[in-house]
Amino acid sequence: MAITLASATLLANPGAAAADPSPAQARAKLVKLNEQADKVVEQYNQATETHKTAKTKYDVLNAEVGQKDAQAEALRRDLVTAAVSDYQAGYQGWERFVAQGSPEAILGGMASLDQMAQSRAAKLRAFEAATKDLRDRRDAARTVLAEADAARDKVRGQKAKVDKLVAEQTRILRRLGAFQTGNPRSTGITYTGSASGNARAALQFAFAQVGKPYRYGGTGPGSFDCSGLTQAAWRSAGVSLPRTTWTQWSWGAARRVPLNALQPGDLLFSKGLGHMGMYAGNGKMVHAPQTGDVVKVVALDGYWRNRLLGAIRP
Template identity: 70%
Template sequence: MSRLVRAAAAVTMGMGVIAGAPGAAAADPTPAQAKAKLVKLNEQADRLVERYNQATEAHKKARQRYEKLETELERKTAQAEALRGEVAEMAVNEYRLGASLGWQRYVIQGRPEAVLGSMATLEQIALDRAATVRAFEAATKELRERRDSAKDVLGEADRARDDVRDDKAKVEKLVSEQMKLLRRLGAYKSGNTRGTGATYTGPASGNARQALQFAFAQVGKPYRYGGTGPGSFDCSGLTQAAWRAAGVQLPRTTYTQWSWGSGRRVSVSEAQPGDLLFSRGLGHMGMYVGGGKMLHAPQTGDVVKIVDLDAYWRNRLIGAIRP
């Protein structure tokens, strides 16, 4: 933030010179006003982005579950129909052979005990297949009920996604304002989607070290809301990708990662390298790297970077999770 303030001060000083000319605008922000406005924009965007991500992720999972059940239902239904066809064919053949030969059909087959055995076998096969059909039909009925329930959930997810379309429009507007302000302050960073980042050399070990090695390699890549890599990230997309590289499957959003780690929470003062750090309102998050520093994907117009946990950040953070 101190670099941003210095940039804001330089730009505003330049604006002050221009403001002294006749006809110049007098409404340009002071450094403090520019900083405050950007902070407010970032916080608003964080909340909306995570709400949008949450609705999008819920819709994705609901659709996957529905499609999986629909495919399974189609397979079970096809199996039941095939078995039903075999039973029907046996019944038709039994009727046709019985009608043409009557009792003579069994006489010409040989000894009475063999005839009775054949009849019993045929009847048992028919009964077994009929029982199998009934079992498949029962399973199909249960599947159909689960599919219909999943369809209802998908419908709710559809409506939730529709609800956040307005949020998406608001996010786009906030993004535009952020970019405009950052460019005015000379602080806009486009980043490098193919950058090789930095190298982690800290003391972490095990999967925390693997997660940090991945995260450091993303330093300098641009922030993009909804981004999950490899060229750009938002805050929770970065932490998810980093810990996935370490073999730990985190949920997609800050809200779900915070909920996932309910039994793994520690205070910010107890954070160890690799731990996840969360801001108030769960609109933003990052990774603790040790030495009082955090790695995160900040906001539009900025890049994945490492920052000091200064007074500003320590006042925002509410807790940490150790994956």
Template identity: 70%
Template sequence: MPAGLGKIAVAAALASAVLVVTPGAAVAEPSPAKVRAKLQKLNERADQMVERYNQATEAYKKARKRHDGLDAELTRKNAQATELREELMAAVVSDYRSGPLPGWGGVVADGDPRAVLGGMATLDRITETRAARLRAFQAATKDLRDRYGEARRVLAETEAARDKVRGERAKVEKLIAEQTRLLRRIGSFRTGDPRSTGMTYSGPASGNARVALQFAFAQIGKPYRFGGTGPGSYDCSGLTQAAWRAAGVSLPRTTWTQWGWGAARRVPLNALQPGDLLFSKGLGHMGMYAGDGKMVHAPQTGDVIKISDLDGYWRGRLVGAIRP
């Protein structure tokens, strides 16, 4: 190869290398369609993670409630044991000072058989009273020891549940940060208004289903927030729980527990009525049927409580429905 051509080839190769490694070189951005496809997968993962977080939170609350109840009970039993102990100590001191059977000599010296028998009965009652106090004290202290053991076990369960909540929360927050970044990239992040007064429900529901839907519609426009139970934000099961609570029906907290609670209340998807609870496959998400093929729900991070078409949002993803 001639020297001049060799220099030209080397220069071209160097130029190509510079183009490849030069910082700031143009990089193709993912298309909005690809970003939305990734978001869909993230949303499905988030549904499951939020559900696990909610389950862990409920387990912690229950364990904490049991522990606090035991703690209060132990305080009461400690006071009872202390009172019994003081009574026993007073009896011991009294016996030490005056003898365990005061007045026994006088009873015997009296010579009157009725007086002797009456005195013996009195002394028997005194002895039995002290014996009863001793038995009560022994029972109280044994019960205390047993309850202390239970309290320690429940405390360990509470701490384990608390640690699980923290672990699940960390996972959810990491995923939410990724969702938020992608939503902002395509300009689809919605902050919502915690003070939104929503919309007025005017559909065909009646009775407590109408009350529940009126409540849910009044939350439209408020932000979705994982773990949210109102009043400024909700997650999906937090919204349905609050809506039906307003109608006088007590639902469990999480999607899984609401599905389990309604095992005997399932209704076919072709026989839906307004107010029915709708569940997605995998039980990661849920909403409330509003009638006319629509549902009201709290969707996911970066969105607000809103009305969606069932066909458009959950085509092929519904697993079942429950009528509270």
């Protein structure tokens, strides 16, 4: 274990001596690691959600375009068949009109055939015009999808960084004897605070998750990350929140409340938007902290108070 931790220390700081850090040094390093991991995890989550949304939009539009294309092709085949029939009828009619020697009849027949052709051409033009907007939308969706793919590919490198950070967090926590595996089947604790309505329902859900492990990217039911927990809790109360801390903060732009006027159920966001939790009342917060920890209720002490950026009331 000492060799493993020393290796981790040397990787983080090549100039360091090959010796175990003191518990105080390990805890200080862990704080920095947690802050780094928070940011990268949320970047990874955001890119994943961006790609998922863009891919869904593209798939829907592409399916609609495919259906419209099939209809357009069917109309084109119908027009070809009609044109052949019109030509044959016109040719036979021409012979008949010549035999009758009636210029008026000949011109009238030609006019009738021309009107039929114009009518069919007008229908085709109208249909193609109607599908042009859809094609433009598909092309736009394809552009969005390409951008999302690029973002996802970029974050794959960040995921590798997260995995490295998680491994280092795990090593330090085990060295300190503070690593908690959690229980994915934990039934949590009972919320007995003063919240009412959907805020109470959200807090009841969150408290019922206490003891379950933190896992980055986790949205339940057996594990959660910070924004996955708040999203699931408020979803249980009938409120749909976006997936990540960034999007939840943006979603609540018109719902922000002062930190000195918090009510149970309010969402709490850290500076940098790398972490979040839910105010539980009585100066406490329920949250999914970081790797090696579990969903828990903590006091909003000086450390957390200094980290907070703001709050939102769903």
